[in-house]
Amino acid sequence: MAKLTVEDLELKGKKVLMRVDFNVPLKEENGEVVVSNDNRIVAALPTIKYVLDNGGRAILFSHLGRIKSEDDKKGLSMKPVAQRLADLLGQPVTFVPATEGKELEDAIAGLEDGQVLIFENTRFEDVVNGEEVKRESKNDPELGKYWASLGDVFVNDAFGTAHRAHASNVGIASNIAQTAAGFLMEKEIKFLGGAVENPERPFVAIIGGAKVSDKITIIENLLKKADKVIVGGGMAFTFDAANGKAIGNSLFEEDKVALAKQLIEEAGDKLVLPVDAVAADKFANDADTYIAEDGIKDGYMGLDAGPKSIELFKSVLSDAKTVVWNGPMGVFEMPNFAKGTLAIGEELVKVTKENGATTIVGGGDSTAAVQQLGVADQLSHISTGGGASLEYLEGKTLPGIAAISEK
Ligand SMILES: Nc1ncnc2c1ncn2[C@@H]1O[C@H](COP(=O)(O)OP(=O)(O)O)[C@@H](O)[C@H]1O
Ligand SMILES: O=C(OP(=O)(O)O)[C@H](O)COP(=O)(O)O
Numbered sequence: 001m002a003k004l005t006v007e008d009l010e011l012k013g014k015k016v017l018m019r020v021d022f023n024v025p026l027k028e029e030n031g032e033v034v035v036s037n038d039n040r041i042v043a044a045l046p047t048i049k050y051v052l053d054n055g056g057r058a059i060l061f062s063h064l065g066r067i068k069s070e071d072d073k074k075g076l077s078m079k080p081v082a083q084r085l086a087d088l089l090g091q092p093v094t095f096v097p098a099t100e101g102k103e104l105e106d107a108i109a110g111l112e113d114g115q116v117l118i119f120e121n122t123r124f125e126d127v128v129n130g131e132e133v134k135r136e137s138k139n140d141p142e143l144g145k146y147w148a149s150l151g152d153v154f155v156n157d158a159f160g161t162a163h164r165a166h167a168s169n170v171g172i173a174s175n176i177a178q179t180a181a182g183f184l185m186e187k188e189i190k191f192l193g194g195a196v197e198n199p200e201r202p203f204v205a206i207i208g209g210a211k212v213s214d215k216i217t218i219i220e221n222l223l224k225k226a227d228k229v230i231v232g233g234g235m236a237f238t239f240d241a242a243n244g245k246a247i248g249n250s251l252f253e254e255d256k257v258a259l260a261k262q263l264i265e266e267a268g269d270k271l272v273l274p275v276d277a278v279a280a281d282k283f284a285n286d287a288d289t290y291i292a293e294d295g296i297k298d299g300y301m302g303l304d305a306g307p308k309s310i311e312l313f314k315s316v317l318s319d320a321k322t323v324v325w326n327g328p329m330g331v332f333e334m335p336n337f338a339k340g341t342l343a344i345g346e347e348l349v350k351v352t353k354e355n356g357a358t359t360i361v362g363g364g365d366s367t368a369a370v371q372q373l374g375v376a377d378q379l380s381h382i383s384t385g386g387g388a389s390l391e392y393l394e395g396k397t398l399p400g401i402a403a404i405s406e407k
Contacts, residue, residue, distance in 0.1 A: 002406070002407045003180075003181050003186075003401075003404045003405070003406060003407065004178060004179065004180040004181065004404060004405040004406065004407050005180050005181050005182075005183075005186055006047055006050060006051065006155050006157075006180050006181065006182050006183065007050075008180060008407065009153050009155070009178065009180050010153075011051055011054040011055055011056035011153075012054060012055035012056070012113065013055060013057075013113055014055075014056050014057065014151075014152040014153055015056075015057050015059060015108060015111070015150065015151040015152045015153075016051050016056040016057060016058050016059065016151060016152070016153055016154075016155055017059050017061065017147070017148070017150060017151035017153070017154045017155070017172060017176070018047070018048065018051065018058055018059065018060050018061065018154075018155045018156075018157060018182070019061045019062070019154070019155070019156045019157065019158045019161070019168055019169050019172070019400075020040075020041075020044045020047075020048075020060055020061070020062050020157050020158050020182075021040055021044075021062060021063075021157075021158035021159065021160035021161045021384060021385070022040055022041055022044070022060075022062035022064065022078070022081045022085075022118075023040065023062065023063055023064050023065065023160065023161070023364055024036075024037055024038060024039070024040050024041060024064070024081060024364060025037045025333075025364060025365060025368050026064075026075070026076075026080065032080075033075060033077075033080050034080050034083075034084075035080055035081060035083075035084040036368070037364070037367070037368035037371060038084050038088065039364075039367050039368065039371060039382075039384070040160065040364060040367075040384050041081065041084055041085055041088060042088060043184050043384050044157050044182070044184055045088060045089065046182075046183045046184070047155065047157045047182035047183045047184060048060070048085075048089065048116065049089070050183065051155065052089075052091075052114045052115075052116060053114070055113040055114060056113070056114075057108075057111040057112065057113060057114075057115055057116075058115070058116040058117070059108055059111070059116075059117055059118075059119075059150060059151055060085075060116065060117065060118035060119075061118075061119070061122055061147070061168045061172075062078065062081070062118070062121070062122065062158070062168075063121055063122045063123040063136065063161065063166075063168065064076045064077075064078055064081065064121045064123070065121075065123070066123065066126075067121070067123040067124060067126045067127050068126070068127065068132055069127060069130070069132070070127055070130050072127070073121075073124055073127070076121055076123075077097070077120065077121060078095065078118060078119070078120050078121045079095050079097070081118070082094075082095035082118045083095075085116075085118065089116070091116070092115075093116050093117065093118055094107055094111075094115070094116070094117035094118075095117070095118055095119070096117055096118070096119040096120065097119075097120050098119060098120055099119060099120050099121070099122060099124050099125050100125075100143075100146060100147075104119055104150070105150070107119075108150055108151075122136045122166075122167070122168040123136050123137065125140075125143060125167070135167060136166050136167045136168060137164070137166055138166075139165055139166055139167045139170055139171045140167055140171070141171070143167040143171060144167040144168075144170070144171020144172055144174060144175050145171070145175045147167065147168060147171065147172050147175075148171070148172045148174075148175035148176040149175075151176070153176065153177070153178045153179075153180070154172050154173060154176045154178065154179040154180070155179075155180050155181075155182050156169055156173065156179060156180070156181060156182065156185060156400060156403070156404055157181070157182025157183070157184045157185050158185070158400065159184055159185050159188040159189075159383070159384055159385045159388055159389075159400075160363075160364065160384045160385040160386070160388050161385075161388065161400060162185070162385065162388045162392075162398040162399070162400030162401050163385070163387050163388040163391045163392075163396075163398050163399070163400070164399065164400065165399035165400070169399070169400040169403065170399050170400060170403045173403035173404065173405075174403065178405055179403060179404050179405045180404065180405065181401075181404050184384065185401070185404075188383055188384065188385065188388075188389070188392075189392075189401065191360075191381050191383075192360070192381075192383065192389055192392050192393060193392075195322065195324075195358055195360060195381070195393070199225075199321075199322040199358075200321035200322050200357075200358065201227055201321055201322065202227040202228065202319055202320050202321055202322075203225065203226045203227050203228075203320070203321070203322040203323075203324075204226060204227065204228045204229075204230065204316060204317055204320040204322070204323050204324075205222045205225075205226040205228070205229045205230070205323075205324045205325075205390075206229075206230040206232065206313070206317075206323065206324070206325040206326070206327075206329075206344060207219055207222070207229065207230070207231050207232070207233075207235055207326055207327050207390075208231070208232040208233025208234070208235055208236075208326070208327030208328050208329045208330075208341075208366075209233045209234060209235060209326065209327025209328055209363065209365060209366070209386070210233065210234040210235075210251060210327070211327070211386075211387070212234065212235055212238050212251070212252075212253040212256055213253055213255075213256055214387055215235060215326070215327065215387065215390070216235070216238070216253075216256050216259055216260065216263075217259075218387070218390045218391060218394065219231060219235075219263060219271075220259070220263055221394040221396075222324075222390070222393075222394065223263065223266070223267050223270055223271065225393070225394065225395075226270075226324075227270070228270055228271075228272055228316050229267070229270060229271055229272065230272045230313050230316060230317075231271065231272070231273055231274075232274055232305055232309070232313065232327075232329040232330075232340060232344075233305075233327050233328050233329050233330060233340075234250070234251035234302075235327060236273055236274050236277075236302070237250035237251055237252050237302055238251075238252055238253050238256050238257060238260050239260045239263075239264060239271075239273050240273065240274075240295070241254075241257055241260070242257045242258075242260035242261040242264060243261075243264065243273075245294075245295040245296075246294075246295030246296055246297065246298075247295065247296050247302065248279065248295075248296035248297055248298055248299065248300040248301050248302070249299065249300065249301040250277075250296060250301045250302040251301070251302075272312065272313065272316050274305050274306065274309035274312075275293070275306070275308045275309050275312055276291055276292060276293045276305075276306030276307065276308045276309050277291075277292050277296060277302035277303075277304065277305065277306050277309070278290075278291060278292075278302065278303055278304035278305070278306055278330065278336075278337060278339070278340075279291070279292040279296045279297070279300040279301065279302055279303070280300060280301055280302075280303045280337070281299055281300050281301075283301065283303070283331070284334070285334040285335060285336050285337070286336075287303075287336075289303075289336070291306045291307065292306065293306070293308070303330055303331045303334070303337040304329065304330030304331065304336075304337040304338070304339055304340045304341075305329045305330055305339070305340030305343075306340075309340065310339065310340055310343045313329075313340075313343070313344060313347070314343065314347045317344075317347045317348070317351055318347075318351070319355065320351050320355065320357050321355055321356075321357050321358070322357060322358045322359075322360075323348055323351060323357055323358070323359045323360065324360045324362070324389070324390070324393055325344065325348065325359070325360070325361045325362070325366060326361070326362045326363045326366055326386040326387070326389065326390050327363060327365070327366055327386065328340075328341040328365055328366055328369050329341045329343075329344055332365075332369045332372070338369075338372075341369050341373075342373055345369065345370050345373040345375050346373070346375070348361070348370075348375070348379055349375045349378045349379065352378060352379055352380060353378070357380075358380045358381075359379045359380045359381075360379070360380060360381045360382075360383060360389065360393075361376075361379055361381075361382050361383065362382075362383035362384075362385050362386045362388070362389035362390065363383075363385070363386020363387070363389070364384075364386060365386075366386060367382050367383075367384070370382065388400075
């Protein structure tokens with residue numbers, strides 16, 4: 001059965017709860033926190049505009065980063081996101097600095113047709129009075145019920161969060177009469193669905209970035225589907241440690257070493273790991289660096305792929321017909337550690353052009369990286385979801401999508 005979409009809803013005069021994924025990269029500029037890449041906001045605009053143009057009163061929900069302590073809340077307010085949204089929409093966006101309570105309820109009651117508000121980071125509910133209670137992230141039933149009570153209908157356009165079963169997507173959907181997909185959600189499902197049904201081979205997956213525990217199980221499943229899986233970025237050091245290599249102070253998740261070891265044994269030459277790294281003595285662009293080939297010495301950390309790894313990855317990609325990439329190959333935000341990510345971006349452009357390959361890049365930071373390289377429009381599809389697109393490509397049912405009403 002087909003899913004309900006925003007076009008199926010009666011919107012005029014309705015309080016429309018909208019889950020978007022505005023988990024965007026931030027930076028500091030002149031002492032102020034600002035959005036450094038607005039791709040995910042731009043991607044949600046068609047649905048937001050559609051709701052407003054049809055007389056809906058839009059109430060936007062999003063998370064931003066991960067909140068584990070009261071301190072984390074300081075740098076992760078939704079306020080700069082609200083400002084960027086207002087600039088992009090060309091109309092005022094009310095920002096409510098609360099996730100529940102009278103201030104939020106009054107602001108919603110004051111909304112007129114065609115007006116929009118966004119409230120504070122939904123994950124602020126994960127820490128209450130200094131205690132990590134994960135009300136949002138563990139889908140607290142009372143929270144989903146409360147948020148659902150604030151509106152008449154629910155539109156879920158947060159594809160990037162569809163692999164999470166949280167209060168602000170699945171919780172609301174379970175407590176409201178109608179949940180519809182937004183245009184972005186529809187577009188992502190359509191493209192990614194087509195790409196996985198019958199991927200042209202060789203099919204190469206590239207997984208990097210920093211979310212080791214999240215993505216290591218994805219690697220396990222991708223090894224069953226893809227012809228080669230390249231593991232780079234911060235992900236690789238847990239695998240290096242499993243291989244007995246010295247990793248210095250590199251990113252590492254000790255409790256995933258056993259699984260990494262198992263994957264290395266099972267995968268054989270399907271799994272492609274870096275053979276060298278750019279090692280740095282601190283997490284800073286001006287760090288002292290050297291190319292580490294036989295493990296990383298004490299006091300140093302791997303922050304980018306080394307030249308031999310780049311050549312190895314390029315050779316694996318050279319005849320690919322389908323490529324899925326999530327997670328940068330290094331700390332690309334710092335120019336001195338952007339080479340690995342840059343090289344992969346360029347190779348993907350090449351295989352798209354020369355092999356006619358389908359190339360898909362997913363994830364907030366990975367998308368920011370290909371945009372920084374200026375190659376986004378030369379690839380087949382830029383997905384707003386990293387983990388979400390990978391899990392979708394694995395063939396998993398994503399809870400956020402499953403919770404959308406059938407027509
Ligand atoms: N070797 C590394 N050490 C530490 N962090 C890294 C390393 N390589 C990449 N990263 C970081 O990983 C982050 C992106 O990871 P992730 O969130 O998994 O990607 P995405 O948002 O594209 O899904 C970037 O901020 C990048 O700096
Ligand atoms: O940025 C996201 O995921 P991604 O980094 O895999 O693209 C989503 O907003 C989900 O965030 P989460 O992985 O903190 O739940």
